[in-house]
Amino acid sequence: MPEYDALIEDASAYEQVAFWGELSGLAPEAARDRAHEVLYFVGLDEARYRPVSGYSTGMRQRVKLAQALVHSPELIFLDEPTNGLDPDGRRRMLDLVLRVHAELGTGVILASHLLGDVERVADQLVILDQGQIKAAGSMAGLRKALARRVELRFLDPLDAAQEAALADLGIVLEARNGLYDLELREADSAGIFRWAESKGTTLIQVTPRHDRLDEVLIRALHPQTGA
Amino acid sequence: MPIYAPTLPPAPDLRHGHPPALVLMRFDLARLWRQKIGRFFGFAFLILLLWKVARIYVDHLLQTNQTFKPMQDFAKTILTQGADFQADLLNPASYLLWFLVALVGGGLVARDTLYRVRPLMYAHPVAPRDYLLAKLGFASALPFAILLPFALLPWLMSLLLAGFNGPVWATAPLRLLPAMAISSALMGALAVGASSMAATPRAGIGWVLGLVLGTAALASMLQGLTGLPAVQALNPVLLAETWPQLFVGVAHPLMGWGPAVLGTAAHLALWTFVAARRTLPSEAVI
Structure with missing residues (x-):
């Protein structure tokens, strides 16, 4: 058709x-x-x-x-x-x-x-860009593989220097009442804990956020940039 | 709000269909039927056919009725006789037939180009060869079908009225049918070639008429410049009129066998080549 x-x-x-x-x-x-x-x-x-x-x-x-x-x-x-x-x-x-x-x-x-x-x-997705396959797999699998959005909760409120250092992890999309909505630069959740340890703060919760399909698509097409 | 069927049963066996070329030709015939252009042409060709048949009857009266005896010699001087008469049977207003071929043939390929259905045809089990065969077959079968009663009805009438001594030779169909086949193939190839170069049916009609009139004008100019009558072999209208003359053996045909064979072969090869190139899968979408 x-x-x-x-x-x-x-x-x-x-x-x-x-x-x-x-x-x-x-x-x-x-x-x-x-x-x-x-x-x-x-x-x-x-x-x-x-x-x-x-x-x-x-x-x-x-x-x-x-x-x-x-x-x-x-x-x-x-x-x-x-x-x-x-x-x-x-x-x-x-x-x-x-x-x-x-x-x-x-x-x-x-x-x-x-x-x-x-x-x-x-139920299966193939993302093509100029004839090249950029990503392929099941809808859930792709979402998981390309998931970068997380919500972070710390034990104590971050000071200004620590908040500024969040940029090392990725882009801060939203910050409210000690909760930080981040889009990670790399899909590596262990790196968040290493970052918290190095900055002397205690991370108590990492919640992966549900990525919209357009975010998955953009990430597949442009792996180095944020959604 | 559309009403949907509960479900769709599986398709019947796909191995009982007709050859794709035949399916395409039948669809083109149905399409032609819908266009309703046959009324004018049907009337015009019917009048011409009646005139040809009436001439046979008049000729019979002149030969057999003593009342018309004084008119016989006069009639012989104004009406074509012998081989010329046989060849003239296949000349039902040559330009009218060419115009019909342009009107129908001009849209044969161009309409598919306009509607962009050729890629879909090639996605089905239709090879470019089938497509070309169907279009050439239909464009050639049309003038052949129109000429057929002009060859057969006067012959039948002559046989019924006067037997083997009638004005139409008993062997005339054997000479006229091959001539018709060649002329029709020439018309069909030119129409399909021209249509394949057009993006719309109207443009296709323009292309056919332009090529027919253009080559005729070119042939006349070249003849004027060179003084060689053989260059008229470029003119497809003259070629189509020449073949019946050659097959029945008139004394002074429009051109000889050599130029007619060469000219016809050149036209057939050129326009078939153009149509084949323009209907390749890579050319299927503009």
Whole structure:
């Protein structure tokens, strides 16, 4: 399913899905039956007989998904399937993607810049930058591997010199009532304790913070800079 | 609010389909049907066909009815006879046929370029060779199908009215069908080549008409400069008109066998090459 509108504008959804079915090797009659089934599955009912040129963006995305599913592939590539959709349309499209995987057993590779979409449907993540794989793994595993945000609590309040020395560990995002929200320079929690010992203070709590997916992404793309 | 199906059954067997080229040609035919451009051309070609058939009947009347006996000699002087008459059967307003080929053929590849569906076709089991074969086949089959009744109906009428002594030779289809095939292939190749260079169907029509009229003008200029009639072999309109003349053996064809063979081969090779290059997977998206 390409990102751009690869639709035959002067044909109806039914005609073109049947056409793609035939090109995939279905007999003409089987392709026509299959077009009805797939279009019903993606939620295009009577509109399937109208030329595609009059369709809304959401309908066009559904026709493209139907084209991709017509021959029951084992794996489908969805390039930005929620492009141009309103929040409700996005939710419905992602529901469909989840159904495709859960009910049809089809593997789905979804390419998207909308991290909310990725977070909702993906269980494995590959972060690409200019054709290079920057990070890959399960969503939870990547979060853990790239987790840098921690909350620190000390036994006694830090003095000004100790607070300034926190910059050795990373960027102080927030400081309130003896709690310090930090983004570490390196994902090394043992280093925090060494730092506390060297500065003569007692660290009593290190709480890893839940990183947002965009923070994980930025860290994967730019390991040396903070989110 | 869309209504979704509870689930989707698995697809039927994928090994019972037709060859991709045939599927593509059928889809183009359905597309042509939707465009509804056949009414004008259908009417125009029907009138021309009726005129050809009516001439057979008039000829039969002149030959058999004593009332028209005085008109026979006069008719022979104004109406083409013999081999010229056979060749003329396949000349149903040459420019009208070229215009139809431009109108339909100009959009054949360009429409797929505009809608950006060629990469998807290549993602299915469609090879660039299948795609090219389908487009060339469709663009050539169209003029062939239009010319077919012009070759067969007058022949049938002549056989029914006068048997082997009719104005249309009994062997005429054997000569006219190969000529039609060559002329149609020439038209199809030129139309597909031109269409592959265009980004929209309208531009494709412009390309076909521009190439047909442009090469005709170029051929005329070169003939004027060099004085060689053989350079008219550059002109695809003249080439298409020449082939029936050569096959039926008219006394003074528009050009000889040599220039006709060379000119046709050059056009076929050039436009097929252009279309093949422009429909490669790397050229599939503008």
